[in-house]
Amino acid sequence: MEQIKTIHEPAREIPVRASVDILVVGGGPSGLMAAQAAAAEGLKVMLIESRSYLGGNLTIGLPILGFLGQKGNQIIKGLPQRFIDRLKERGAASDHRPCALHVSLTIIDSEEAKTLAMQLMEEAGVEVLMYVFCTDVVKEGDEVKGVVIESKAGREAILAKTVIDCTGDGDVAFRAGVECRKGDAEGGMQPPTLMFCMRGVETQKLRDAIVNNPETYDMDIMPHESFRQRNFITVGLRNQIRKAQAAGIDIPVARTILITGMNEDEIWVNMSRVNGTDPTRPESYTFGEMEGRKQIYRIAEYLKGFVPGFENAWMEKVAPFMGIRESRVTVGKYVLTAQDILACRRFDDAIAVASYPVDLHHPKGGDCTLEYCGDCYDIPYRTLVPEKVENLLVAGRCSSMNHEAMASTRVMSTCMALGEAAGRAARIALLDGVKPSEVDVEKVREELRATGAYLR
Numbered sequence: 001m002e003q004i005k006t007i008h009e010p011a012r013e014i015p016v017r018a019s020v021d022i023l024v025v026g027g028g029p030s031g032l033m034a035a036q037a038a039a040a041e042g043l044k045v046m047l048i049e050s051r052s053y054l055g056g057n058l059t060i061g062l063p064i065l066g067f068l069g070q071k072g073n074q075i076i077k078g079l080p081q082r083f084i085d086r087l088k089e090r091g092a093a094s095d096h097r098p099c100a101l102h103v104s105l106t107i108i109d110s111e112e113a114k115t116l117a118m119q120l121m122e123e124a125g126v127e128v129l130m131y132v133f134c135t136d137v138v139k140e141g142d143e144v145k146g147v148v149i150e151s152k153a154g155r156e157a158i159l160a161k162t163v164i165d166c167t168g169d170g171d172v173a174f175r176a177g178v179e180c181r182k183g184d185a186e187g188g189m190q191p192p193t194l195m196f197c198m199r200g201v202e203t204q205k206l207r208d209a210i211v212n213n214p215e216t217y218d219m220d221i222m223p224h225e226s227f228r229q230r231n232f233i234t235v236g237l238r239n240q241i242r243k244a245q246a247a248g249i250d251i252p253v254a255r256t257i258l259i260t261g262m263n264e265d266e267i268w269v270n271m272s273r274v275n276g277t278d279p280t281r282p283e284s285y286t287f288g289e290m291e292g293r294k295q296i297y298r299i300a301e302y303l304k305g306f307v308p309g310f311e312n313a314w315m316e317k318v319a320p321f322m323g324i325r326e327s328r329v330t331v332g333k334y335v336l337t338a339q340d341i342l343a344c345r346r347f348d349d350a351i352a353v354a355s356y357p358v359d360l361h362h363p364k365g366g367d368c369t370l371e372y373c374g375d376c377y378d379i380p381y382r383t384l385v386p387e388k389v390e391n392l393l394v395a396g397r398c399s400s401m402n403h404e405a406m407a408s409t410r411v412m413s414t415c416m417a418l419g420e421a422a423g424r425a426a427r428i429a430l431l432d433g434v435k436p437s438e439v440d441v442e443k444v445r446e447e448l449r450a451t452g453a454y455l456r
Helices: 029-038 078-089 110-124 171-175 203-212 224-228 238-246 282-306 338-342 403-409 412-432 441-450
Strands: 016-025 045-049 097-099 103-106 127-130 133-140 143-151 154-165 180-182 196-199 233-236 256-260 267-269 314-318 328-330 350-354 358-361 368-371 377-380 392-394
Touching: 016 029, 016 127, 016 143, 016 412, 029 045, 029 078, 029 110, 029 154, 029 412, 045 154, 078 110, 078 412, 133 154, 133 171, 154 171, 154 412, 171 328, 171 392, 196 282, 203 224, 238 256, 238 282, 267 282, 282 314, 338 358, 338 403, 350 412, 350 441, 358 403, 377 412, 392 412, 403 412, 412 441
Parallel strands: 016 045, 016 154, 045 127, 154 392
Antiparallel strands: 097 103, 133 143, 143 154, 180 328, 196 267, 196 314, 233 256, 256 267, 350 377, 358 368
């Protein structure tokens, strides 16, 4: 029998579930900030999410990198800082700690982040709808008029005057016909990681080993004395990995990346990697999740056998999904480049400031490289505005950056700042009766400053 390649789906009427002023698609770090920033002055704002909770990468055990700049000053403030303040009130976040390798890190409790995310949406009056996938857009000419969603309730439409794509993968923009790119010149994307948590770790024993035996327990760049503090991240122990590999344990990376949690005996492990994973293709993403889960048990075996403090530790939980470093990025009115970053470039339409290094996890192999600008750089509003498609903004790691630049802008603090800017811009544009592409950017910048954001 001949294999059927396509089927014909007859046209049908799709019910309209809701009509809103601003629709935010994706409830991760950028989407949470966008929805809060948009929800004011009587506007009806809706946030949709495919998972059963909000928070995205805030919920998978990662620290938040980049609140501080390379000169030690705080460069991410505003709504992202208020999120951290609220977590700290419940003992669920650390201070922003300088880090020689990652500039700064902020440890958070992933479960409390989920709870706070929902509370913030309720407080802001944002209507939240979970368990839905954005599968298409409603478009008239070059203007987005809403999205089509799929769920157990079937296929429905949500109409909106402005849509903000915070999916991380540019799902809305891609379906709206915005030019999107993936990876380097060969299409290679930074590999994802499946995080997992070890408990019962004697963290003091780990600290002492690193501080007192630097030749054996080597660290990349970071001074060994820095590990005397409560919260830290290790990037190194290459010697130990080589010993484990010689003993027959297959480790997919060259470095040991460990992150302390909020509990004294808690360590989150960032060491699995599945090269070639494309999160926009379900078969590839599925393979990544399955292979990542196989890898973490080998990594746990390595830690228990070769890293001090892990002898009696156990694996407590695995992140609910892989941490995606790279997928689609959009082509906007301006494409930020690594040259802009390394030159600490300033822009007249800057809506965020960032300082995280160009941190490229290579699409092939198991290592990465970092390049630092020495200070901080601006991100222009034009990176949020797609070319040739109106009533749409794109915030987060899928904003308009090239492969190298996105290796810096992808961290959560920067994505949160971009989300806040997109939400404020969408609201100001609507109230002024103009398209987001025509908004008075200086008004957006003034409001960002007035509400606590940092701009140079």
